[in-house]
Amino acid sequence: MQELTAGRVRRGLADPLPPAAALALLAVAAAALDASVLCWSSIGALAGFSLSGSV
Amino acid sequence: MLFSPGWRAPVRQGEVLAVFTLGLLAGGTLSAAVVWLLSGLAAPLPPSGRAAAILGVAALGAARELGVLRVPLPQNARQIPPEVLQARLRRGSLQFGFELGTGVRTYVSASSPYVLALALLLSHQGLAATLATGTAFGAGRALSAVLTYLARDEHRGAALAVRMPAVKTTAALAILAALALLLP
Numbered sequence: 001m002q003e004l005t006a007g008r009v010r011r012g013l014a015d016p017l018p019p020a021a022a023l024a025l026l027a028v029a030a031a032a033l034d035a036s037v038l039c040w041s042s043i044g045a046l047a048g049f050s051l052s053g054s055v
Numbered sequence: 056m057l058f059s060p061g062w063r064a065p066v067r068q069g070e071v072l073a074v075f076t077l078g079l080l081a082g083g084t085l086s087a088a089v090v091w092l093l094s095g096l097a098a099p100l101p102p103s104g105r106a107a108a109i110l111g112v113a114a115l116g117a118a119r120e121l122g123v124l125r126v127p128l129p130q131n132a133r134q135i136p137p138e139v140l141q142a143r144l145r146r147g148s149l150q151f152g153f154e155l156g157t158g159v160r161t162y163v164s165a166s167s168p169y170v171l172a173l174a175l176l177l178s179h180q181g182l183a184a185t186l187a188t189g190t191a192f193g194a195g196r197a198l199s200a201v202l203t204y205l206a207r208d209e210h211r212g213a214a215l216a217v218r219m220p221a222v223k224t225t226a227a228l229a230i231l232a233a234l235a236l237l238l239p
Contacts, residue, residue: 007207014206016215019198020222024229031236037184039237043171043230044188048083048195050165050226052202053215 016052023049057140057148058204066144072204074145075152079193079200082156087189090172094179105177106238112173113231116166120220120227130163156193167226168192174234 027042057075062068097105118124135154140147154160158168171192175185203211 011206011208011214014202014208014211016199016202016218016222017225019202020225023195024225027229027233028236031233034237036180036237037187039233040175040180040184040188041191043174043233044083044087044191045195045198046226046229047165047167047171048079048192049198050167050223051163051196052199052222053212053219 016049020046020049057151058200060207060209064144068204071144071148072200075148075200076193076197078149078152078154079156079197080190081193082153083158083189083191083193083196084156084186085153085189086157086159086172087175087185087192090175090189091180091182091185094176094185097177098179100177102239105179109170109174109177109238110231110235113170113227113234116170117224117227117231119166120224126166128163128166128169131159131161133161135161152193152197155196158192165223165226167223167230170227170230174230178238 023042023046027039027046030036030039030042058068058072064071115124115126119126135151139151139154158172163169171188175188180188203215206214208214
């Protein structure tokens with residue numbers, strides 16, 4: 001039962017949507033603050049992450 | 056999936072993940088360097104026209120991910136041959152990561168990488184910003200593999216298939232919003 005719960009927590013933490021949402025917020029916030037390099041890097045990470053699932 | 060549970064190879068899976076990640080970072084950085092070299096061709100165009108074109112493509116990308124538009128992607132519709140991983144696992148993982156990181160060697164199933172490439176090409180950013188963006192692209196791809204490795208879930212593929220439309224849409228909308236705020 002303990003292992004089942006740990007597995008469920010682990011799977012929940014590995015959900016791809018929260019990292020995508022965090023990167024999205026970072027990109028928009030960096031753009032609003034005119035932090036150009038951070039914004040472009042966040043956009044790059046988002047674009048790479050949007051190809052999740054192949055490996 | 057390379058980082059799913061049930062690993063039986065003689066090399067540790069974490070080691071393979073590290074080498075694979077290194078390949079992704081190198082591949083993304085190389086592609087960004089090529090885009091930066093080509094972006095000089097766009098420099099003579101008026102900034103307002105370039106910004107309008109970038110935002111137009113970003114809007115098209117968002118509309119595609121929302122299912123409003125059907126736009127076929129000009130992807131390289133081939134898989135990286137599995138033999139890459141069969142000869143030498145460490146070297147093969149590095150090569151596999153590098154080829155995936157370049158973004159031109161296999162399927163690219165989302166709009167955002169195209170929007171990113173075109174935005175970098177037309178906006179002609181500085182070399183450091185462009186390379187950082189390419190490295191971050193590789194890191195974004197690596198994050199997916201890291202999460203798969205950490206999840207240790209036999210049904211990870213099915214879980215991802217359910218979640219990916221929302222991830223792609225979030226990415227496309229955020230990129231559109233960020234570029235609209237950032238570009239002049």
